[in-house]
Amino acid sequence: MASTSARRRTAVSKPDDAPAWLASDRERLDLKLWVRLLACAHAAEQRVKTRIKDQFGINQTQFNLMSQLDRSPAGIRMGEVARRTVVTGSNVTAVVDDLERRGLVARQNADTDRRATVIKLTPKGRSAFAEMAPVHAEWILELFSELPDSEKRNLVRQLDGLKAAMRATLSTSL
């Protein structure tokens, strides 16, 4: 493990003649950013996640899927659903099965490829989401209500920069 660490350490653009404090300073800045980013996201998500469960009776993954289906009237292929929800580590089949049991989504054969399964919102699902979406948006507004709009705009721009920077180093897509 020590040799892996040493190899990686060399790989991270630090000139050979740089003073030792430079690497440690850089490490501190990066770890600080890492901790802040995760703490903010977790705090925000935790609050909204609990409210989704309590007030809508579905979980966050299911709400996010309904939101994506609401923007995709032609439906989303099952394989694509799996790809999009992979970050949450949820069992995609269970997520879709449960929404189907509630009559909120339906599985259909794809128009273009009869072997592929496509998920769509049912009319009941569409109207349920139309009621949930503005409530959900209000929670987000409330959560960020103490931050000035100028700082929100700055943060969006900065996070876009971070996303692009991570894309350049990540093999997995954002």
Next chain:
Amino acid sequence: MASTSARRRTAVSKPDDAPAWLASDRERLDLKLWVRLLACAHAAEQRVKTRIKDQFGINQTQFNLMSQLDRSPAGIRMGEVARRTVVTGSNVTAVVDDLERRGLVARQNADTDRRATVIKLTPKGRSAFAEMAPVHAEWILELFSELPDSEKRNLVRQLDGLKAAMRATLSTSL
């Protein structure tokens, strides 16, 4: 649900005479920030989470707990461990049991209160963490390596502002 939405909408500091587009514009900005924040955090976390599991053989919650224990030589009370790891939704007892089985942490009675249980790193756990920490730090450095330091500093400052702003609206602490 519609009436809840209407009530909340009124509560969000929008002057009565404001044009309708103002609320919708604000909603768009807030939702954009929400999506960016979660997408960045998830992408970053997913990559590192997988590496922790693959290379250290423990999960992210266990790594984070060992990191906290490394900074707390006197140990952390079981109740405090539960509070700190609650955001991940993990089963705290299972997390600690598994680390204890591997000989990385030990349960002890608290010095100040014999009824309270305190978790500490064992010497083996401390030396294992000393090997993991620099490797983990290199992953973070690699992840953020394409972002200029000036933007990292800006982001840290902005996220601190967001954290403070959310604290002002959240009853749960960050």
